[in-house]
Amino acid sequence: xxxxxxxxxxxxxxxxxxxxxxxxxxxxxxxxxxxxxxxxxxxxxxxxxxxxxxxxxxxxxxxxxxxxxxxxxxxxxxxxxxxxxxxxxxxxxxxxxxxxxxxxxxxxxxxxxxxxxxxxxxxxxxxxxxxxxxxxxxxxxxxxxxxxxxxxxxxxxxxxxxxxxxxxxxxxxxxxxxxxxxxxxxxxxxxxxxxxxxxxxxxxxxxxxxxxxxxxxxxxxxxxxxxxxxxxxxxxxxxxxxxxxxxxxxxxxxxxxxxxxxxxxxxxxxxxxxxxxxxxxxxxxxxxxxxxxxxxxxxxxxxxxxxxxxxxxxxxxxxxxxxxxxxxxxxxxxxxxxxxxxxx
Amino acid sequence: xxxxxxxxxxxxxxxxxxxxxxxxxxxxxxxxxxxxxxxxxxxxxxxxxxxxxxxxxxxxxxxxxxxxxxxxxxxxxxxxxxxxxxxxxxxxxxxxxxxxxxxxxxxxxxxxxxxxxxxxxxxxxxxxxxxxxxxxxxxxxxxxxxxxxxxxxxxxxxxxxxxxxxxxxxxxxxxxxxxxxxxxxxxxxxxxxxxxxxxxxxxxxxxxxxxxxxxxxxxxxxxxxxxxxxxxxxxxxxxxxxxxxxxxxxxxxxxxxxxxxxxxxxxxxxxxxxxxxxxxxxxxxxxxxxxxxxxxxxxxxxxxxxxxxxxxxxxxxxxxxxxxxxxxxxxxxxxxxxxxxxxx
Numbered sequence: 065x066x067x068x069x070x071x072x073x074x075x076x077x078x079x080x081x082x083x084x085x086x087x088x089x090x091x092x093x094x095x096x097x098x099x100x101x102x103x104x105x106x107x108x109x110x111x112x113x114x115x116x117x118x119x120x121x122x123x124x125x126x127x128x129x130x131x132x133x134x135x136x137x138x139x140x141x142x143x144x145x146x147x148x149x150x151x152x153x154x155x156x157x158x159x160x161x162x163x164x165x166x167x168x169x170x171x172x173x174x175x176x177x178x179x180x181x182x183x184x185x186x187x188x189x190x191x192x193x194x195x196x197x198x199x200x201x202x203x204x205x206x207x208x209x210x211x212x213x214x215x216x217x218x219x220x221x222x223x224x225x226x227x228x229x230x231x232x233x234x235x236x237x238x239x240x241x242x243x244x245x246x247x248x249x250x251x252x253x254x255x256x257x258x259x260x261x262x263x264x265x266x267x268x269x270x271x272x273x274x275x276x277x278x279x280x281x282x283x284x285x286x287x288x289x290x291x292x293x294x295x296x297x298x299x300x301x302x303x304x305x306x307x308x309x310x311x312x313x314x315x316x317x318x319x320x321x322x323x324x325x326x327x328x329x330x331x332x333x334x335x336x337x338x339x340x341x342x343x344x345x346x347x348x349x350x351x352x353x354x355x356x357x358x359x360x361x362x363x364x365x366x367x368x369x370x371x372x373x374x375x376x377x378x379x380x381x382x383x384x385x386x387x388x389x390x391x392x393x394x395x396x397x398x399x400x401x402x403x404x405x406x407x408x
Numbered sequence: 409x410x411x412x413x414x415x416x417x418x419x420x421x422x423x424x425x426x427x428x429x430x431x432x433x434x435x436x437x438x439x440x441x442x443x444x445x446x447x448x449x450x451x452x453x454x455x456x457x458x459x460x461x462x463x464x465x466x467x468x469x470x471x472x473x474x475x476x477x478x479x480x481x482x483x484x485x486x487x488x489x490x491x492x493x494x495x496x497x498x499x500x501x502x503x504x505x506x507x508x509x510x511x512x513x514x515x516x517x518x519x520x521x522x523x524x525x526x527x528x529x530x531x532x533x534x535x536x537x538x539x540x541x542x543x544x545x546x547x548x549x550x551x552x553x554x555x556x557x558x559x560x561x562x563x564x565x566x567x568x569x570x571x572x573x574x575x576x577x578x579x580x581x582x583x584x585x586x587x588x589x590x591x592x593x594x595x596x597x598x599x600x601x602x603x604x605x606x607x608x609x610x611x612x613x614x615x616x617x618x619x620x621x622x623x624x625x626x627x628x629x630x631x632x633x634x635x636x637x638x639x640x641x642x643x644x645x646x647x648x649x650x651x652x653x654x655x656x657x658x659x660x661x662x663x664x665x666x667x668x669x670x671x672x673x674x675x676x677x678x679x680x681x682x683x684x685x686x687x688x689x690x691x692x693x694x695x696x697x698x699x700x701x702x703x704x705x706x707x708x709x710x711x712x713x714x715x716x717x718x719x720x721x722x723x724x725x726x727x728x729x730x731x732x733x734x735x736x737x738x739x740x741x742x743x744x745x746x747x748x749x750x751x752x
Contacts, residue, residue, distance in 0.1 A: 223548035
């Protein structure tokens, strides 16, 4: 079963799948978020792009809502009705957004999707408390809205994913002072930071469809592999993304000297470009615009760009190979391809 | 049913009840915390006082563990075996400690129980992530260890308490720039910040004992009233506590110009002392040691100290009145009295 009609299956099918899943989940998401106590509900609605700081309705670019789409499509692929996974999708989206609110603060990112972050508008305390509230709400949605026999298993999966994310974000922060020892260590971090929750989204979709344990485990694996592909594509965008499309400065990850996959792969190449990159990247002085452009060229010359795209494509293949049954998984396959090849 | 033996019921019975509950819960708490990914488990164990920053075993004064004791004793008072509530007690203690780790950061408190706070040792990012991990773990414990039919109801109660705590902490922070309008607004904040989780501890204890909904609701009410008494006693300690006993500087709340209950009550008294207190307390200049002593004397003269103790005693009476059945509630009554009359 798919949530797209035949006419939607085109070049833009993955975009249509995301839009359909977002439309299916948004009423439940708005209802949950609306139940938060004032003013946490108001800050949350700002974060989700529903209104501005003063509470006036806005039309801003929404998030991709990839995780809800994974839950919905996983339910469909496992023979469930897609709406069966709506509340699981909402819970996963709440966890994702709790982590965004906290991570923006931790990373010192002042903007998200071209708008001021919650902590930039309301300060550190409110950003911590809003993240905590969204975190709690996620478990509440599962406990309140899933069929009783599924509640315990669903919450254990969501909790495990949240813990992996905490650990992944911790490693990502640690890489600022103690760089990853190589590509493998970087992949381990990305699995926690990004893969775990995508795997959880797929597993919960399968759980809500009544799938057996082996299928749920396979769907978790699919989501984790897709999550890695997504993260690696994100790393490419962080260096070569078009600021007009991403809403972020050019070479944003380089300005911040992030040890993302293209950088780690380039530094590990042992080439002349790698030596020059190391000198530039590991110095203490702030990088100029010319330095950033030079670093990007060196990463490319050292094979970091090609390597990261190859890693992303390999993870997509691994994701699709993990699917227990391809007969109803066209939407999931489309989402996997989108994850590795995108411009924002 | 009580967890103390007859010989323990003495002047020190409440202390013995706390110690017995702590002993009953600590193995399960250590097991849960130990399951956290490295290095979050190490930071958590430091926070709980089990070892020092380097991981070497320490013997430091543990927290009071009042919330676990409330869960254990509530189970007993409702006819359950106290151990039935151990995992609920652990979950509540995890939520309490997640909020301590985040609130210490939010409030800028550098020490807790005479030791450096997590954020002081490991920084902002790690404190946020450790709090998040303890928060997730709390729901995981309930989902993993409670009998399946109780999981959903227990998680909804814990989630609701966590949300009330977020809102209460938000109000407490807001009072720094926009003081409470009076005693009622202060009580509302305290109900969220302190009462909600104590109510939840009691409700979960009753739930684990198989109590009916009316009894669970009554136990929640008991815990909330006790929580208010506890907070008001805390406010008294924050002004008149003995630094040698509390481990905090003398007049700690006054130095920070906190709008605690004695202050709010004193300012609302309309007395000459209130006028002088307002001039002193609402000025912009840092308070000297002499100012702090003078402020404490003015609060006392304006009736703020007497009023706060009266409020605490009234809440203890309301808590005991809320108990559905006094026949097995001796431990709970002892804990209620301890909450309102204590020196640390």
